[in-house]
Amino acid sequence: MLDLNLLRLVVILAKEKNVTRAALKANITQSAFSHALNRIREQLNDEVFVRTRNGMEPTPYAASIIPVIASSLDRLEAVTRGAHAFDPLRDAHTFYIGAVDYFEFMFMPVLTARFKQLAPNVRLSVDILSETIKLERIEMGQLDAFIGVDTLQHVPHYYNKHPLISDHFVAIASKDRTDLPSVLTIRNLVTEPQIHLPAVSSGADHIDRWLSAQHLYRPLATVVQSYAVGGRVAVTSGYLMCVPYRIARELADMLPLRILELPAGLPSYELNLLTHSLFDHQPALRWLINELKNAHIE
Structure with missing residues (x-):
């Protein structure tokens, strides 16, 4: 050996x-x-x-x-490294994170620019996998943290939860869809074909759960694995896509898309950082947790 x-x-x-x-x-x-x-x-x-x-x-x-x-x-x-202090200006370190697409889309540009100045030798490696696998990999020490969506998954008690950001849902559609109202009705939601990005691997979704509680369902025309691809498909297909508002705003700046309000009563999108009690006392990880919690996302 x-x-x-x-x-x-x-x-x-x-x-x-x-x-x-x-x-x-x-x-x-x-x-x-x-x-x-x-x-x-x-x-x-x-x-x-x-x-x-x-x-x-x-x-x-x-x-x-x-x-x-x-x-x-x-x-x-x-x-x-034990309890030795972590110096982001000098220390080289790679953090391995499991995350949903929202984190990669909204947080990574901000964090990369910040780390370039404050932690030049620190890298973030983001892995997009199923939530169950992510949580297991944290406990095995293969991932430092997981960033996921609240209320859609079971989190064992030995994980620590740190709220990161709250958002609300809107819909995006091609600017060519001038027939759609600026505020969609429930009828629009249950009749318009839609693009779906699963929030968790089980397929659970805030909007689907909300509609299901009213014994309603929306027609899902296609499934994508990223918001960026979903935005492009919305432009070319004319389908709706329900996304968090901050994502919609970024996509509308890049693509010919309209932002449409959704009916009142939908639950919010709550993004949380999950770490394991076995590891999150480590100075480097404590530094990362603080950086993630204080990331300034407009």
């Missing part, structure tokens, strides 16, 4: 593509680095890196394991 120091050298060489630079980065001599590389090749029974015109390139096998090694070393560093 390779020791951690050898694994670290694999990641460094993958980035530097040059043994001399990699040795300097690792703070060892070039001879020691080359010797370590030979040990890696022997233990893995693979060339691992091959010299090319573009520098040292990983073999297909090495390329397949380097992301796993890098991620594992990041997480090991995080869990062994």
